[in-house]
Amino acid sequence: MPITPAGGVLAREVQDLAQQNPFLCYSCKRCTSGCPLAAYMDLTPAQVLRSLQLGQDERVLRSKTVWLCANCETCFTHCPQNIDLPRIMDALKTIGQRRGIRPTLPEVAQFYDLALQWMKLTGRVYELGVMGEYNLVRREPLRDAGLGLRMLQTGKLKILPQFGRYVPPKEHREQPVADANRVAYFPGCSLHGTACEFDASAREVSAALGLHLVEPKNWVCCGTGAAHSKSHYLGVLQAMKSLAMIEGSGEERVTVPCAACYSRFKAALYDIRQDTSLRESVDRELGYRYRDRLQVSHILDTFSEQVGPERIAAAVRKPLKGLRVVSYYGCLYTRPAQITGAIHPENPTSMDTILAALGAEVVPWSYKTACCGASLMLTQTDVALGLSQKILDKAKEVEADVVSVACSICHMNLDGRQPQIARAVGREYNLPVMYFTQLMGLAFGLEAKRLALEKHFIDPRPVLAGQGLI
DSSP, rough: OOOTTTHHHHHHHHHHOOOOOOGGOOOHHHHHHHHHTTOOSSSHHHHHHHHHTTOHHHHHOOOOOOOHHOOOOOOHHHOOOOHHHHHHHHHHHHHHTTTTTSSSHHHHHHHHHHHHHHHHSSSSHHHHHHHHHHHHHTOOTTTTTTHHHHHHHSSSSSSSOOOOOOOOOOOOOOOOSTTTTEEEEHHHHHHHHTHHEEEEEEHHHHHHOEEEEOTTTTTOOOOOOHHHHHHHHHHHHHHHHHHHHHEEEEETTEEEHHHHHHHHHHHHHHHHHOOHHHHHHHHHTTTTTTOOOOOOHHHIIIIIIIIOHHHHTTSSSSTTTOEEEEEEETTTTSSSSHHHHHSSSTTTTHHHHHHHHHOOOOOOOOTTOOOTTTTHHHHHHHHHHHHHHHHHHHHTTTTSSSSEEEHHHIIIIIIIIIHHHHHHHHHOOOOOOEEHHHHHHHHOOOOOOGGGGGOOOOOOHHHHHHHHTO
């Protein structure tokens, strides 16, 4: 493999595009030791950086690692040099395609392109359209047909697309009367479809607590992984569109249930605060000067901090006593701490606090923030199934009755794919995976139908009935 002294052209191009310096890496390999996908990569994360330093440009650009990265942010969180390796991976995707190098995992690139096409056409990701077109592009029209049919039957896949459109705010409006219980609510694409249980239960428990959720008009997709994998600027711009509209409407706070949306919003805000020229470019394209007055919170924090455990406990009518629950936060709620502001990115406790206030037995375990595979479940299914299996295995190991989640993608992988995982390993899990908001609703005495429990692939009602909760 040819080596260019003092790093190759690629290393300098990465520095310019990603604003990250590969030469800061001293090969401690903490990124590799924490990476959930390292065993599936042809170059480990540390090897990518070392190869950049040594000028092994072709080796890096033609590696599957660049396209296999799940953007779980573990490497960035662990790096003592604060190297944003996921951003470097995105830059490498962009540079490779600019140079005419075919993606080593073309199915990942195809999935991103389809998501971006729908985002451009409708303003939001049309889940059924993306999944159907992806199968056609891959020449596997019946792939996951059983899964898709079940989701259609339960209303988790919408037949028709939904539309959003960015409308530049004319001016910043102030709310006439400050309302401590009012908060803007950004559902994101999945909560109007595959994660409709999360949406239904979040609205129900908010109403029970006197929290007034206001869904913004015309909101658009946050960009997900597709936008920032194509262009860092596009990723920031797409996320800022909805934030600009929400701020411009006069709202002071916005709560975000989807961990991916939350991550994209926090990352975009972090970037414009760090880079004045980026902020000016985004403002020009938005046709609006973003004032950065909007407080962005994940819905976990809205309930644990704005509402508080005391108020939650006071609303409990049917304590979850005896129900053994593990809290699964996933990757993006806390990582990277530089961006999310998480105090304990590897051991968050907000969901634990809420569940304890509901009377549940919160079971300690070591997989709180493990990666489930995220959107790789569609493009690298075997890899993602393996990651999700580990999480289910650990939950069974500690004898959990329920896995509580706060992420729509995590729920889809652990609940929707659980039968597939069970068939692959030859064991039955029958482990309910529930949104923490559904558990809140049960403890508040809300009817199971209002919490959409019937939409789950693994029916939680037998376990809940056994505990006298329904």
